[in-house]
Amino acid sequence: MREDKATLRNLLIIGGTVLLMLLIFLIMARGIG
Amino acid sequence: MKRLCFLSPDPTHTRHVVADLLDAGIPEKHIYVVASSDTLHRNELTGLPDQGPEGNDFLAAWERGLAFGGIAGLFAGILVVTFPPAGLALGGGAVLLIGLAGSGLGGLLAGIAGAAFHSSRLSQFEKDLEQGKILVLVDVAANDRHQIEELIHKRDPGVIIEGIEPPTSLIPP
DSSP states (O other): OHHHHHHHHHHHHHHHHHHHHHHHHHHHHHHHO | OEEEEEEESSHHHHHHHHHHHHHTTOOGGGEEEEOOHHHHHTTTTTTSOOOGGGGSSHHHHHHHHHHHHHHHHHHHHHHHHHSOOTTOOOOHHHHHHHHHHHHHHHHHHHHHHHTTSOOGGGGGGHHHHHTTOEEEEEEEOGGGHHHHHHHHHHHOTTOOOEEEOOOOOSSOO
């Protein structure tokens, strides 16, 4: 049960990081483009 | 809060100790039972508290990756701004953004890789776990420590109880 919770948290962290990086690349692409 | 950890020789002993701890008023969420995957696959630990976030090294690796990736990204950003590729005009903001991107990428890759390993905090117990022993972690209030240690010793007088600090992670479990 708690293991599932820990996995879910890890997935949330991964998802959050991916979204953050997408945002950064978007900002950079707009700046360069 | 102090985290006590000790090795239990077999599943039956683990069950007894965990029952003792629960009887002593320690909530189940403060007890973690860590075993090798072999022991876990034999389903001898069904019904016991699981290993929770101690099961793998994701969070620790993610934090390390974040730091190293951030440093590498900052250097890369400074490099790009100092020697800009042809046709690109980059400002100071690029250093920050490339640093952040490096940090994110480092954290992501290190974290995913770390998820495949046992928690690095428990590396000193790795050998014992492979031999089939079971590691029990208990979070106790600092004042109750001696009482709980006595309780564990009552079940197995030879057991060595070590104290490690509970993890202070960036993100609460």
